[in-house]
Amino acid sequence: MIENEIFRALADPTRRAIFEKLSTGGMNASALREGIEISQPAMSQHLAVLRSAGLVKEERQGRFVNYEVDPEGLALIAQWLAKYRAYWPARMEALKLLLKDMDQ
Amino acid sequence: MSRQKMPEQKNAIELEYEFSEPPQKVWRAVSTPELRENWLPKEALADPEAISVTPGEEVRYRLRDDTPPFLESIVTFRISANAHGGTSLRIIHELDDVRLRKAEKAAANTNGFCVMRAA
Numbered sequence: 001m002i003e004n005e006i007f008r009a010l011a012d013p014t015r016r017a018i019f020e021k022l023s024t025g026g027m028n029a030s031a032l033r034e035g036i037e038i039s040q041p042a043m044s045q046h047l048a049v050l051r052s053a054g055l056v057k058e059e060r061q062g063r064f065v066n067y068e069v070d071p072e073g074l075a076l077i078a079q080w081l082a083k084y085r086a087y088w089p090a091r092m093e094a095l096k097l098l099l100k101d102m103d104q
Numbered sequence: 105m106s107r108q109k110m111p112e113q114k115n116a117i118e119l120e121y122e123f124s125e126p127p128q129k130v131w132r133a134v135s136t137p138e139l140r141e142n143w144l145p146k147e148a149l150a151d152p153e154a155i156s157v158t159p160g161e162e163v164r165y166r167l168r169d170d171t172p173p174f175l176e177s178i179v180t181f182r183i184s185a186n187a188h189g190g191t192s193l194r195i196i197h198e199l200d201d202v203r204l205r206k207a208e209k210a211a212a213n214t215n216g217f218c219v220m221r222a223a
Contacts, residue, residue, distance in 0.1 A: 023173045094143035099125045
């Protein structure tokens, strides 16, 4: 299930930090490592996990590989839909309770 | 209260709920910040101020997911009287994140020129 993969990929705080950094715009691996205490092989590994979850996409630009949040965002959208399909029924239960408590 | 799933478009959720309370009361619960806070806390909202309000009928809020990448979306609550003196509440929740919008635009632009045809 791709949703579990997304969850697993973003459960790691370092990967979450990498993903959030990429959310601000595409960049290469060395720019990505700035400000994150991480070795180059570890960064590659994290990027591989993010890629296989469909969250990040890589693009070769000359000598560099540029990473960016998958522009199709299909994995993200699937995760978002799943979350809010479960979210609203719970909110509606809470609204129902509130309506019972309210005066006319 | 019952729930009915509406046909879904991509990137959006549409749901409809029925309440036995009259529309005026449901409207207050949905649009008054102190009451809304009881079932839709401000932490879920990108902005506690509504985007738009049509009194008694419709209110829209901007939401921000609480987990990365904190996608933003717009939810519309539409209220109408149902046949039993109660209320139908329709929820239309659409993804509206600038990062995804950028992607949509880029995808649309890669097609070069587009040919319009009469139906």
